[in-house]
Amino acid sequence: MLDREKIRKDFPMIQSEESKGRIYLDSAATSFKPKCVIDKVTEYYTKENANIHRGDYDLSYQVSSEYEQVRKLCAKFLNAPSEKNIVFTNGASSSLNLVAYGYGQKFLTSEDIILSTEAEHASNILPWFKVSEVTGAKIEYVPLDHEGVFDLEAYKKILREAAGKIKVVTLAQVSNVLGNIIPLKEIVRYAHENGAIVCCDGAQSVPHIKVDVQDLDVDFLCFSAHKMLGPSGVGVLYGRYELLEKMDPFMLGGGSNARFDICGNILLKDPPFKFEAGTPCVEGVLGFGEALKYLMDLGMENVEAEGKELHKYFLDEMAKLDNVTVYNPKSETSIVTFNINGIFAQDAAAYLNSQGIAVRSGNHCAKILLNVIGASETIRASLYLYNTKEEIDRTIAVIKEATLEKCIGAAI
Template sequence: MFDVNEIRKDFPMIVNRPDLIYFDNGATTYKPQSVIDAIVGFYTGYTSNVERGDYETAAKADKAYDGTRKIIAKLIHAEPEEIAFNANITASLNQIAYGLSRMILKEGDVVLTTEAEHASNLLPWFRLQKDIGIKVEYIPVDRQGVCHIEDVKKAMHDKVKVVAMAHVTNVLGSVQPIKEIAAIAHENGAFMVVDGAQSVGHRIIDVKDMNIDFLGFSSHKMCGPDGVGVLYGKYKLLQQMEPVFMGGGMNARFYPDGNIILKDAPIKFEAGTPNIEGVIGLGAAAEYLMHLGMENIMAYEKDLRAYFAEKMLHLDNIDFYNPDNETGPITFNAKGVFAQDAAGFLGSRNICVRSGNHCAKILHDIIGTDQTIRASLYFYNTKEEVDRFVEAAKEISIENAIGIFF
């Protein structure tokens, strides 16, 4: 049923570059032919702007663009009018932080987050800390980056108005118990904001079941094109929220005296001509994923990661930081070798991984290092690739890392 060798044929990058082992899926993912076809189809068959479908191709563009809301709503179990498109998850999180700052947040209020967040879920809140005097507080996480319910309860108090965290953390792949945390947040009258960058497209996402208030994610991390993000919000909250950008397309009418009547959500969050090709491509990506089945994708990734983790645990030259997580990257270092040197060596063997300080505070405090290598999988990766990776990982040494320059 889930035949990875058949699936691999859908991806031109895999077909064209069979020499590469692409384990940098946490950064971005390959695109199936159907996504590329959808984008090319728009440019070659019905190029038009949206929201003014007075002629045939424009109506077709409208249908494809707006139709993507339905597809995305199905993927995350939301309603189509709860889906707004923007540039990426960073735009979503900035919109949420700004919107909440205009809606409810005031001096002394607290945004509760974790020690394992990506910069995009910290810096917008840090700015509010400086600008309006809110406070950012942290729920501690364990050595695998997981945040525990008891610690959430301990960290919760009257001043907490927002709980904002990643569903799956980007450095360690820890899966946070979002549903339970959202319940605690709501009991205390706080909103639940979720960064879905590393979870949507990898896991079954049900925003209703988790009962979260806001979710952001990026198209390019789930087989879709670059430059498209999704903002999900409960409809009544989106209606109350003020958009970051003002301009064309999002207003119903405006008057010389400065009075503006905005359109309803989600359109009011889409000022200016949107990334139409990108949204159409994202729709094709979500359809592709649902066709494979999110359950199947989840199960395959879990099995592949467990296989990978087991092999990595047996390598003497490797410090492996997150063996117990069931999803997300394999995060490691080669003993005594600086992460970028090791990644450069793997790169010379046609293995694509990411090295670096993954913008998360947790690394230093919890793992005890600032730099790591992140090998992140997707459903089109194989056990054969893992085997080839493990053979190369055995050879990581300073000598070999310098050797790539000669």
């Protein structure tokens, strides 16, 4: 059982004087951080400030070892075969770009197809547009229904019909607009049977549901620390080791090479280090370690089960309102996307803001999806483990009372 009242005490952003009366429903953009994460970042700057893998003194050895412990912990969190499968980047966007560049641009040709969906965040489609531009590979999309739900049968048919041509399937396990969870294990199995690898954008799934990379058998998994209680500036690329070995790094520089000479010969280190050129976000990775411990102590099974329960409560309460359109009534996790009928999303969000409720409005970086759900702008409310039923009740009451006049008034 998650004790949400106890959890809330761990978050300075909830406990501070300034936060009184505020309801934060934008964790899909970035989550709040518990005190243990903030303390670790501060501790690094006040007691441990040294670069990693570079200094010949105790402090540097100590920080390097702590940094590598986080890599091990992250492997454990994902049930990865080894810490060698874990590359630290500076965010999900960075990880996705690394796969598109290092694998897509290197191995795809004009004969190949990249299979994706129209629900992707810009960070998991623009890098593949670039792969298409550079290699000539085509991008095709698996159909979604009007609620953005992935059509598994259509996916299988596309793979069967173009078997051998589809080399990469790239898609988000949970859409950042609709909160739908795709059947990733089956998607991966079918891709492998038909000669494709799967790159999964886990930015909205890893914080909320238990993700076991060996069970899913996924080839790449990309996500950000800042959406799962960790600091900004840190991301993870989990990769199958044989693929990481074949891939090119996105960046070259200090720390990623074993040696180089005046003729331009470079011997890169083995993965994951060949992908980590330059000084990383050391304090961020150490803070991420605390975030992982925090989530593991709560138990991801509990975070997932109770997150789904709270999300369902929100959807059920929304269904009782007659002034809203909900675009993801069958979604399972964390995100509720809606409009207040007859009111422009930004004006409604401004009204919610005037009542102390923080939500996001717009197209949520998934510009193609809006053709599918038939709304160019929506409001997205996203939950995390520190939100409560009381906050949802208050939000529902505010939405119920929203009028065009109040919303326009708040937006001016």
